[in-house]
Amino acid sequence: MLAAFVIANGALAMGSKVTMFFTFWGLNALRRPEDAAVNKGIIDRMFGWMMPRGSRALSLSKLHMGGFGTRLMRHVMQQKGVASLESLMQSAIAGGAEIVACQMSMDVMGIRAEELIDGVSSGGVAAYLAAAEKSDTNLFV
């Protein structure tokens, strides 16, 4: 997620148009941290509980070590003046990046639009492919 948003901000700074498509587990980064008042079935609710809610709840892909490694990484980044994941996300959205949540993943995981942060639209694989076809650089992160 860090790599994706560093690249997105870099591309925006260089004047490129940026579209980011979030699918499966990637959706979790876009969830609001607070509980939303939505009606859900028990299985959708279970998925919601089991998955990290928002960027602050994400773990490092390695060296998480029960939370210690992730907190250490956040501390070190702050100390060295590197933008946090939250700042990177905010500046990408403010800079005009189009953030698209995969509609099929939302359906499967039972995540509603009102549970996602502001500035996020939703779309399907056709929307992704249309954006990919027009772009110069396209990554699956």
Added chain:
Amino acid sequence: MLAAFVIANGALAMGSKVTMFFTFWGLNALRRPEDAAVNKGIIDRMFGWMMPRGSRALSLSKLHMGGFGTRLMRHVMQQKGVASLESLMQSAIAGGAEIVACQMSMDVMGIRAEELIDGVSSGGVAAYLAAAEKSDTNLFV
């Protein structure tokens, strides 16, 4: 694997030509579930045992939880009318996707052509790069 085949089917539906190159662990999705009568050395046989055989044996990349999460995800997808990995693979092959197994990975892991599902050819990195060069969109999933 789900993401790869959702994108592949989407691209086919939009009239694009699709080539999918399977390397290393990705090969496991292409294995036939049943035992094939092939002669193998002990190490090749061990690799065969240790790795998932076919798409039904694959685990979710997160929330597998000893099989519970993976079964739950399959159940939810079925209930919500989302195609299973197996249907996605079948419709991609039926739709004309070229499915290429990495020859070097097959050699290293001791997997023979007759152990792979129908509709799969094999090729090397040169075949991959030739297809990548001609394509508009190219992802490493």
Added chain:
Amino acid sequence: MLAAFVIANGALAMGSKVTMFFTFWGLNALRRPEDAAVNKGIIDRMFGWMMPRGSRALSLSKLHMGGFGTRLMRHVMQQKGVASLESLMQSAIAGGAEIVACQMSMDVMGIRAEELIDGVSSGGVAAYLAAAEKSDTNLFV
């Protein structure tokens, strides 16, 4: 890492220009195995200890099994005449691949240029994006 360097060597063999950008955990593959005499703070030193130092210290992404699987894979690759990760890296560098270490990742993880193997330069996201824009094929591995 194997996939990345197999593709890099294939592309060089086909006469393409290759640039590889190493970020976050990917940096570990570029570390010298031996201790470098650098002055570091305690947190930078800790990161250095916790992360694999050089390609020989990397684990298989699956089937590592306490080191057994990784050693077995190296053994099988050697026996079957497949180049090791170290040979692939050497031949990519010798063949003219530009190997770029992400400067921000180096800063965050406290890794100095003199701790990386020969033939590595460093650069930021702008350098990556400039190379990506000019290239025909661009992967996030």
